[in-house]
Amino acid sequence: MKIIEKKKIIIENNNSVFNYFGWPTIGRLNDSTLAVVCSGFRLRHVCPFGKVVMSLSHDEGKTWTKPAPIIDTPLDDRDAGICVDGNRVIVTSFNNDIAFQRTNIQKCIDGGDTSSKLKLMGAYLDNVSDEECKKFLGSTYTVSHDGGNTFGDVKICPVSSPHGPTKLKDGRILYVGKIFAPSGVASPIACAVLDENENFNIVSYVPEGSDEYGECLNCEPHAIELDDGSILVAIRAQRYRGNSLFTVFLTKSTDGCKTFSKPYMVIGRESGSPPHLMIHSSGTVIMTYARRKDNYGIRAIVSKDNGNTWSDEIVLTDDASGGDLGYPSTIERNDHSLITVWYERDEVGSPIKQLIWDLD
DSSP, X not given: OEEEEEEEEEEOOTTSSOOEEEEEEEEEOTTSOEEEEEEEEESSSSOTTOEEEEEEESSTTSOOOOOEEEEOOSSOOEEEEEEEETTEEEEEEEEOOHHHHHHHHHHHHHTTOOOHHHHHHHHHHTTOOHHHHHHHOEEEEEEESSTTSSOOOOEEESEEOTTOOEEOTTSOEEEEEEEOOOTTOOOOEEEEEEOTTSOEEEEEEEOOOEETTEEOEEEEEEEEXXXXXXXXXXXXXXXXXXXXXXXXXXXXXXXXXXXXXXXXXXXXXXXXXXXXXXXXTTSXXXXXXXXXXXXXXXXXXXXXXXXXXXXXXXXXXXXXXXXSEEEEEEEEOTTSOEEEEEEEOOSSOXXXXXXXXXXX
């Protein structure tokens, strides 16, 4: 691996208290412009002021436009995924309910946090109606039909995942995600397909993975179609209590997502997550993820045989100040080098950063 350009900030808002950005995804629009979507203009990690924004680069990541809002519901508008299908651009997000956000605020207060930000968030939530919450609660998305210049109404989707849907070779838009459920309620990972009315419908389910210590939480999957036509899904796997676990499981479908292989662990038990998958023009499959324990930063592994075997871990960065970072995604530049974007909290806020690198 060779670093072409060291990590740098590409999206921030440090002249304001609304300086928390997170959970980005990078894509390439139909006119070759690079686009990064993320949740931004937040006060902190859990914050009702969040909105999905987009920033563009017309020079392969050298410079970026100021972030512009795309989805701004009365709720928190977390995560942001992007899928490009010609001039059609689909941007995804999801919302937590008000009760969850209030509980988080109270936990912070109980922990001794006296920040005025908590009072501001609480006052805002007092003015969100039950009707607004019901209308926008869950996994959301919006569609552009003019290459990402304008977007339609916000719609509700049955599944949610940070990096959004994938376009398949047969033209279908596949969205592999966790079925949205209230906080604390278990739900499976499912495959949804966009229909002619641009609504997502569930067509199959992905089996739950586990490790030698038993069941664990499976969430935040990302799927790609491999060169051989199979669908590879990478899944965030973790355990909140007991034996520590924060890793990635892989599963594959060879019959168009009708059935999947048994998920298995592809990196170490605490190596990091959540994953993002992409295929380089050389045929190499690249998976990026975040390390949130010791030597905090962004990592990658690669496969040259359609995901059957993988390389040792590649360290892209290891100098973050803490574990509030990650959700990297990667795309190939015109010169075949790679650009990876992620969020990384620092002493000022939480900007979106990028790294430009190349395979050996």
